[in-house]
Amino acid sequence: MSQKSVLVTGAGGFIGFHLVNYLKDRGYKVRAVDIKDPEYQVSSADEFRILDLREIEDCREAVHGVSEVYNLAADMGGIGYISGAHASITYNNTMISAQMLKAAHDAKVERFLFSSSACVYPQHLQDVPSVVPLKEEDAFPADPEPGYGLEKLYTEKLCQYFTEDYGFQTRLVRFHNVYGPLGTYDGGKEKAPAAICRKIAQANSGDTIEVWGDGKQTRSFMYIDDCVEGIYRIMRSDYSGPLNLGTDELVDVSGLVDIIAEIAGKTILKRFNTNRPQGVRGRNSDNTRLLDVLGWEPLIHLRQGLIPTYAWIEGQVKAGGADRQALIEPIPRVAAQ
Template identity: 85%
Template structure:
């Protein structure tokens, strides 16, 4: 048990919500901050502040009295969203990330964790589905995902400079596609596992759903419980360089649909739409360094984690009373980040 006070920004979102509950179970006193209320009831934060972290005075208010900061706040979503809003995403995330880092340093916070992304990796290393797993050192020479990935890579370096110049303790986590219950599953910002679960939940056995891309693009996916445990372990480690946090279980998007359909007990046909954004052709995590630093890596297999994820989304769809839509013309994304 710990007596430390910690701040989780982005606490109203998917990973932040789970992280707050995880830290509370560890005995921390937790302050949650977001620009919005939590998406779901049940946040166990000791206090929750509604603050726009694009403003420096709000960042200073957020970090006041805190021992550690888990900075998860970001403007983000699936590939359809991040590929269509480069200016706003880059501006918003630059303001949040840089000012939170500065405010935490000025407040003499003991440790600051920055949530980065696999989108920092060069696009030319991800141009075939049978991609070689990405190592942390592969980020340079740089060619990140435009906008979202560029800001993440830039802020990683800014954190490193604060450590080198000021001795400020920072931790850098590169997330690889997180999924699980309570994640966004509609509205345009959802990612592949949740979008597929939603579409399959709406469909009857034998129906056809639309899949963005040709279905051959590959990704690895990490269950949210593993994600928050990994975040905590990295924060507690003595390693300040970037670390991948993901699984190395590669699956293509067509196969992801098949797994969800099997869990649902349905026969699902697929219509592939290559006119939609689909991101890089392949992305997988190399966990060699993560295992060396932590002696641990995310253990949950994809099919195992998709069972509770699908059941939760299926229940949400049924509770919402939404009519069944098959292959709608205007539909949120079903691509992989």
């Protein structure tokens, strides 16, 4: 068991909250930082500080005395959110990422992990549902998702320059669409799995729900337990280049709705709406490099991960979303099959 002191930023958010639990289970002393408290449960971190990481002095306070930084803080959401606020998202994330990197380097932190995204990949490589899975080297020549994806791509480069010029140890993780309990499911920032779970939880059997796009667009989705396991393994590895972290289980959005409806035990009809944001036509993760580096890849199948996800969102919906403290129940871990 290590007694290292580590920092998780964005620890009031979805992945950061779960990562704090994971690190606490492994004996780390964890400082958690966010601009807001966690929305659904109390953090298990040793200390939780409210800081605005767009401010360099707040970044310096956050990194003081820790040996490793997991930098997950970002202005972030599903495709409806990131395609509708390019200026504020790009500004906020540029400030957070660049200043956290600088503060961590100045404080002589040993390792710095940056949470990048599959949104760095060129849009023209993702224009058909039967997409060729994306390899890390496909990111250049660049044509990323505007705003959000562009910032992720140039911050990856900035991290690499700090490694090349200063010998600063950085790790770059390109997440592919992550879902699970405690993920945002309403309010406009929710991603497709949580949004569809919420719509089905709110529906009666035989009802029709709105599905964005024509339903033929494809994605791969990664369950949160695989995500935090992968983050930790990448941090511990010696590899400083970018790595995909996702599954290669491709599903179309209409199929995603069918799986969730079946888990819910409801007959659900779909009204496709092509006037809503759709993002890329197809996206999948090529895990060749991840497997080479780690000898491991995410293992939890979509249906397995959607069972606890749907159960948690259904519970939230039934409780009206308001009585959140009443819903502090342990979430069972999902065993890969």
